[in-house]
Amino acid sequence: xxxxxGSDHGGFALKEAVKQHLIELGHEVCxxxxxxxxxxxxxxxYGRAVAQAVVAGxxxxxxxxxxxxxxxxxxxxxxxxxxxxxxxDPYMARMARxxxxxxxxxxxxxxxxxxxxxxxxxAFLNGHFEGGRHVRRVAKLRSEEAGVKSGEVRxxxxxx
Numbered sequence: 001x002x003x004x005x006g007s008d009h010g011g012f013a014l015k016e017a018v019k020q021h022l023i024e025l026g027h028e029v030c031x032x033x034x035x036x037x038x039x040x041x042x043x044x045x046y047g048r049a050v051a052q053a054v055v056a057g058x059x060x061x062x063x064x065x066x067x068x069x070x071x072x073x074x075x076x077x078x079x080x081x082x083x084x085x086x087x088x089d090p091y092m093a094r095m096a097r098x099x100x101x102x103x104x105x106x107x108x109x110x111x112x113x114x115x116x117x118x119x120x121x122x123a124f125l126n127g128h129f130e131g132g133r134h135v136r137r138v139a140k141l142r143s144e145e146a147g148v149k150s151g152e153v154r155x156x157x158x159x160x
Contacts, residue, residue: 004030004059006046011065011109012037021118047075051082062104073106090123097127
């Protein structure tokens, strides 16, 4: 599988561990940076680059890592067609693929260790979109995304 990975300085150490794990599993890995953990860099740059490469079909899946995983997942999700999921355990990773057709995994380098990260990555990579009732839901996400990108504004309020 072709996987692209990227992180900011806060996710650098975990990125390196995840990258090594992926290589050991025989995956083709493209590292978009950052390439050191000392220089402060901006997570939106790396989240966007990874998501764009996945959406463009250059890679099968992406993995993004920052300190908490929150900022870089938000950045990746700004790319139309990206469905980045911040996962903190293997169950979340399996469900992200099965129910949400996630194509980018986000991790927090200051939140989880390398052993747990490897388990999460394995669950994500081995997961598959279930289709069925989830197709309609993912289609709604795509529709909302297209509406937002075209400038249309939709506000929905829950009764209550």
